Amino acid sequence: MDQSTFLLKSLEEMPQAWRGAVVAIGNFDGMHEGHQAVLAAAEAEAQHLSVPTIILTFEPHPRSFFAPQTPLFRLTPAVLKASVAAAHGISGMLVARFDAAFAETEAEDFVRSVLVERLAARHVVTGYDFHFGHRRKGTPEFLKRQGVLNSFGVTVVEKHGDEAGAISSSRIREALGEGRVEEARELLGWDWSLVGRVVEGDRRGRDLGFPTANMVLDPACALAHGIYAVRYTRPDGSVHDGVASFGRRPTFDDGAPRLETFIFDFDGDLYGEMGLVSLIGWIRGEEKFGSVDALVERMNVDAEEARKILAARPLHDLDRKIAAAWPEAERQAEEAGLA
Template identity: 35%
Template sequence: MQLVRGIHNLQPSHRGCVATIGNFDGVHRGHQAILARLRERAQEFGVPGCVVIFEPQPREFFTPGHAPARLTRLREKLTLLDEQGVDRVLCLAFNRRLRELGAADFVHTVLVEGLGVRQLEVGDDFRFGCDRSGDFDFLVKAGVAEGFTVEAASTIEVDGARVSSSRVRQALADGDLALAEALLGRPYSIAGRVVYGQQLGRKLNAPTANIQLKRRRTALSGVFLVTAMVAGRRWPAIANIGMRPSVQSEGLPHLEVHLLDYQGDLYGCRLEVVFLRKLRDEQRFPSLEALRNAIDMDIASARAYWRANPL
């Protein structure tokens, strides 16, 4: 999959494609349906399938302190898009200049002059441009004038309700990992690099891999049964994700993973942590001894689970 960062990096060779536009946060089953149609139409036209995304996501630009938690950071999103058979991703920096670009100018500058779009695949609720003035009907009319066609993706439902990134976030916030998996089409996971932390876990006889999150908020919090991929092997583990109320924190969320019976140095390694079941909410403990007892109980619960459900 080819990644193009910014309109200024588009080349004449990038013209001619079937495209779709959106945040694609989580690349859930609704997104996957759009991407499947993108692949089909790209094959019919004999051109690449291109996904146009934004960094940061628009709501992160407008209200950074109140934007919803990311389901996937850019690197994770690109990996998922690649797995869906996307040929090319155009990643646009969402800044003041792009925010002020009107719908008609966006179509002409990005879709027509930049990408030479033959057909556009979008959700029927898609809106874009300055003040979200562009919608599906606008695109259809613009396509007639500019020489491309527009197709609306069918709504995908699970349990009688539309699949959406916000619904995935709510399922994760509720600790309903089974529903999140049904909406995503896979278990929810977070990937990141192991960095040095406070090494408190060693003092509690439960050393942890501290995963760099690079996000202000997380879609879920608490203590979970997880697996962690290490050197090609899926390892049973437990994880705490959240604000760590019992220890001194800088106000940013942390992901700490304890791999059961693992011996080795993980610093600098990139781990994918797959969330399987919630054990409990985060809570503040009055002492390190109380925290140690709770961690011991969490590990005991994890061992019992993995004995009954071996990998």
């Protein structure tokens, strides 16, 4: 599937051409190696049946709906899920809005109204731990029985893991919370990325010789505060090397966390643009310096270290495809009110 044909739609706006598709269902927060095993199984079945492959996912994340008082560090909001799906050649992604009415839907009603009547699914693929419907009564075994009763096939993908156990979004959150971006990449299969709009800062970086693209992230983002080697993708699809700081700027104001990215060898106006920042390597934790001169000296060292990390890590094929898919996924997410 050509990435340019990928579509991101709400469940209510589903294209008629997707009726009879193979449907991969899940929350897919992280789109990690385990989730990609689900996508691969769905793609294999779709090729056998000569039908499209689509993802059905949920926004907001059900955990955020049921426990709004407990912040959830989202790994892949809709636009990133769509970007990774497009990079894998999936035809499109449907988003079901998870609200009070949806939460009350019985598992049998979900199968009948969504999978059978709306989607006319030929085959459904889920992970081993996926549950759905009111009180999570829709187990993988339940789904298999419903497939027999309603004439659609079902594949349940077994646990995908390594020597430390099952690959999970929780493990990835823990790794990122401690700055272990290389470990997160091993679990994800791609460089974890953040999406944000470039906002006006205090222009302090420009005065220091390091003009930055500043983004205010979701307050629930639990990424470790520190300095990272990064790649920055603009809406035109161009990818640039850089170094980024995520934190509170303790040398100056110790304010609200902000992502500040210095793009190497770039001179342009990014204000108001959306950007994709991919974390490639960890350099150090956030520090408070005794003087501005000491900070600038260390920033120069950080920039050189970032250049070395990036030179040793050329873009992998999947990361290249995600960067290429992101601008269109972002446009469609905004259009659908999901960005």
